[in-house]
Amino acid sequence: MSAADVVGQDKPTPPAETTPAGVATLYRRALDNLKSGNLGVLPIALGIVFIVVFFSFKATNFFTGNNFDNIIVQMAGTAMLAFGVVFVLLLGEIDLSISYVAGIGALTVAELQLPGSGHQINGLLAMVAAVVICAAIGGAQGSIVAFVGVPSFVVTLAGFMIWQGVILQKLEQPGSIIIQDRWINYTASYYFSDFAGWLIAGIIIAIYAVTVLGGVIGKRRAGVAIRSPGLVVAKLVGVAVAAFGVVAVSNHAKVPHGLPLAGVLVVIFLVILTFLAKRTTFGRHVYAVGGNAEAARRAGINVPRIRILVFMISSAMAAVGGIILAANVNSVDLNFGGGTLLLNAIAAAVIGGVSLFGGRGEVRAAFLGALVIATVSNGLNTAGYATGVIYMVTGVILLFAVTLDTIARRLQVRSGR
Amino acid sequence: MNVKPLLELRGITKSFGSVQALSDVDFEVLDGEVMALVGDNGAGKSTLVKCVAGTHSPDSGEILFEGKEVHIHGPKDAAKLGIEVVYQDLALCDNLDVVQNMYLGREVHDRLQRLKEPIMEQKTAETLKSLAVTTINSIRQPVATLSGGQRQSVAVAKAVQWNSKLVILDEPTAALGVAQTEQVLALVRRLAEQGLAVVIISHNLHDVFETATRITVLRLGRTVGIFERAKTTQQEIVQAITSGAPVSISGTPETAGATP
Ligand SMILES: Nc1ncnc2c1ncn2[C@@H]1O[C@H](COP(=O)(O)OP(=O)(O)OP(=O)(O)O)[C@@H](O)[C@H]1O
Ligand SMILES: [Mg+2]
Numbered sequence: 001m002s003a004a005d006v007v008g009q010d011k012p013t014p015p016a017e018t019t020p021a022g023v024a025t026l027y028r029r030a031l032d033n034l035k036s037g038n039l040g041v042l043p044i045a046l047g048i049v050f051i052v053v054f055f056s057f058k059a060t061n062f063f064t065g066n067n068f069d070n071i072i073v074q075m076a077g078t079a080m081l082a083f084g085v086v087f088v089l090l091l092g093e094i095d096l097s098i099s100y101v102a103g104i105g106a107l108t109v110a111e112l113q114l115p116g117s118g119h120q121i122n123g124l125l126a127m128v129a130a131v132v133i134c135a136a137i138g139g140a141q142g143s144i145v146a147f148v149g150v151p152s153f154v155v156t157l158a159g160f161m162i163w164q165g166v167i168l169q170k171l172e173q174p175g176s177i178i179i180q181d182r183w184i185n186y187t188a189s190y191y192f193s194d195f196a197g198w199l200i201a202g203i204i205i206a207i208y209a210v211t212v213l214g215g216v217i218g219k220r221r222a223g224v225a226i227r228s229p230g231l232v233v234a235k236l237v238g239v240a241v242a243a244f245g246v247v248a249v250s251n252h253a254k255v256p257h258g259l260p261l262a263g264v265l266v267v268i269f270l271v272i273l274t275f276l277a278k279r280t281t282f283g284r285h286v287y288a289v290g291g292n293a294e295a296a297r298r299a300g301i302n303v304p305r306i307r308i309l310v311f312m313i314s315s316a317m318a319a320v321g322g323i324i325l326a327a328n329v330n331s332v333d334l335n336f337g338g339g340t341l342l343l344n345a346i347a348a349a350v351i352g353g354v355s356l357f358g359g360r361g362e363v364r365a366a367f368l369g370a371l372v373i374a375t376v377s378n379g380l381n382t383a384g385y386a387t388g389v390i391y392m393v394t395g396v397i398l399l400f401a402v403t404l405d406t407i408a409r410r411l412q413v414r415s416g417r
Numbered sequence: 418m419n420v421k422p423l424l425e426l427r428g429i430t431k432s433f434g435s436v437q438a439l440s441d442v443d444f445e446v447l448d449g450e451v452m453a454l455v456g457d458n459g460a461g462k463s464t465l466v467k468c469v470a471g472t473h474s475p476d477s478g479e480i481l482f483e484g485k486e487v488h489i490h491g492p493k494d495a496a497k498l499g500i501e502v503v504y505q506d507l508a509l510c511d512n513l514d515v516v517q518n519m520y521l522g523r524e525v526h527d528r529l530q531r532l533k534e535p536i537m538e539q540k541t542a543e544t545l546k547s548l549a550v551t552t553i554n555s556i557r558q559p560v561a562t563l564s565g566g567q568r569q570s571v572a573v574a575k576a577v578q579w580n581s582k583l584v585i586l587d588e589p590t591a592a593l594g595v596a597q598t599e600q601v602l603a604l605v606r607r608l609a610e611q612g613l614a615v616v617i618i619s620h621n622l623h624d625v626f627e628t629a630t631r632i633t634v635l636r637l638g639r640t641v642g643i644f645e646r647a648k649t650t651q652q653e654i655v656q657a658i659t660s661g662a663p664v665s666i667s668g669t670p671e672t673a674g675a676t677p
Binding site: 215218219221222223224279280281282284285287288290291292294295296298299300301358359360 | 492493496504506508509510511512513517521522523524526529530531532533534535536538539542
């Protein structure tokens with residue numbers, strides 16, 4: 001099955017792209033991509049491998065099942081926020097309010113699960129309510145950006161202050177609210193059994209394979225050239241190794257033992273949001289508005305609607321992240337949403353390769369970036385370094401990643417005649 | 418021979434505050450015809466086009482399309498009638514590839530809003546082939562990596578692929594080199610050969626004389642006259658553009674000035 005077979009048929013095909021299949025093609029494409037600065041996930045994947053190997057030698061208790069589980073749970077909250085950041089950055093906007101909107105989400109679930117408060121509801125419902133409330137907050141902020149035209153930086157900076165104020169105001173008296181509801185706490189503390197872990201990994205790989213192969217079949221049917229079949233296989237193998245590898249390691253953990261639910265939730269959102277961004281009209285329009293809002297408007301796209309929906313996604317994902325972060329410490333306190341949460345979430349998306357200028361980037365960037373940040377801070381921590389060192393190293397990685405990306409982009413522009 | 422014009426504008430007037438951009442302008446274009454619209458900077462060419470595209474609504478006057486009066490309130494209305502505009506400043510998204518741009522805002526999707534990429538890719542390839550746009554390497558490369566002429570070709574192809582009847586091009590060759598200009602002009606002629614009505618706005622009289630069948634001259638928001646390419650000279654057009662005084666109107670029965 002090669003691109004050449006398809007091109008050979010007497011059907012309309014795009015010009016060029018008549019390449020023989022096989023390793024040679026894969027190699028040549030990789031080289032082409034390198035030359036044109038289209039590096040894909042390669043640099044960051046290599047970076048993660050390097051970081052893991054480095055700390056495995058540096059700290060004896062780094063490469064253990066339990067520590068891997070720690071990293072997964074630690075990255076989950078940030079990754080959820082970063083998923084939302086990707087969409088906002090794709091539009092060429094910014095959302096500075098997410099960390100405290102996450103706090104509002106956490107506060108909402110904490111309030112709604114509070115026994116004896118008079119408004120206690122089921123934990124699952126409480127989580128849904130928190131996400132809906134935060135989505136509404138995002139809708140309000142997005143509307144001011146889309147209809148009034150106030151820069152998103154200012155609107156969400158105001159949101160940053162307002163929602164922090166709400167949290168301080170609400171928690172001034174109790175200081176913190178303990179979360180006892182098991183459903184809410186499960187988001188950060190449920191671990192699957194060995195068998196369930198393997199099953200989940202298998203399902204994830206199967207879904208991935210079906211979507212990838214489905215795309216290939218669709219193209220064959222339409223008589224459209226399939227680009228780089230070798231790359232498709234490589235991706236499938238990569239995802240399979242990663243999924244089974246993670247389960248294998250976390251199944252070796254002592255207590256808690258097994259694959260953490262938090263990690264599975266991150267992957268579920270990764271899949272759903274990637275689908276939304278790359279396979280639906282909505283996602284296409286997000287990229288279009290971020291690339292050239294005027295062109296999008298002329299093409300009949302409802303630009304304000306897209307802007308508002310994106311800010312709703314951003315706030316809703318903040319709520320999801322906030323719930324997991326709160327569940328991880330079984331409480332919400334006065335300082336929730338402060339510290340490095342906001343900057344880590346934005347840094348994660350940017351380290352993963354999302355452009356700050358709009359229109360360029362992938363949802364998986366948030367996943368990979370959050371993984372880098374969590375792994376580095378966990379590794380340094382395990383090796384006994386202080387918080388100051390962790391900040392410095394994270395900063396250097398951010399600078400390095402963006403510099404690499406900027407250089408790559410320059411090469412890309414140059415290679416485009 | 419009395420051919421009904423596809424698009425006919427009668428007495429279009431438009432002012433922006435105290436600026437009278439168009440006053441009592443008549444204009445028409447026939448099927449299979451390339452009508453050039455020329456005039457100095459600020460003559461009102463772009464404004465006239467925007468009235469047809471629905472970006473502006475004229476203060477007075479009427480727009481007839483296929484003989485019926487129409488009211489156009491936005492790009493969607495215009496598209497529904499079969500009118501497509503390629504704007505002076507390109508309306509492409511640099512970060513999207515050729516296929517994505519061709520279908521921007523009108524993506525082929527199923528009920529779940531899932532994109533049908535293979536169909537869009539195949540149709541794009543067909544459209545470009547039918548317009549003999551062959552210099553593009555891969556239709557999956559971002560538009561940012563295309564040359565100016567290729568980009569303009571994509572913008573034009575995007576406009577014609579919707580079974581449009583009238584394509585309006587606002588200075589399609591403004592930023593192009595000699596070879597690239599030739600590429601785009603050839604494309605314009607091909608559109609007319611396929612039976613479409615084309616309006617081309619240009620400051621380059623060479624381009625105009627290369628493509629147009631007739632030429633409408635605007636000056637300070639007024640129609641100076643309509644000239645048949647075959648019966649006029651560049652000199653005559655230059656004079657009309659600058660002084661507003663046509664030496665002679667090479668009149669034809671369907672000259673738009675003749676309102677009943
Ligand atoms: N949105 C607007 N608001 C105010 N005045 C406008 C607007 N658009 C156009 N004008 C004015 O209307 C007149 C006609 O402008 P228009 O853009 O139609 O000219 P043009 O013939 O396309 O010129 P060019 O060759 O430079 O593109 C100019 O005096 C311009 O300043
Ligand atoms: Mg103009």
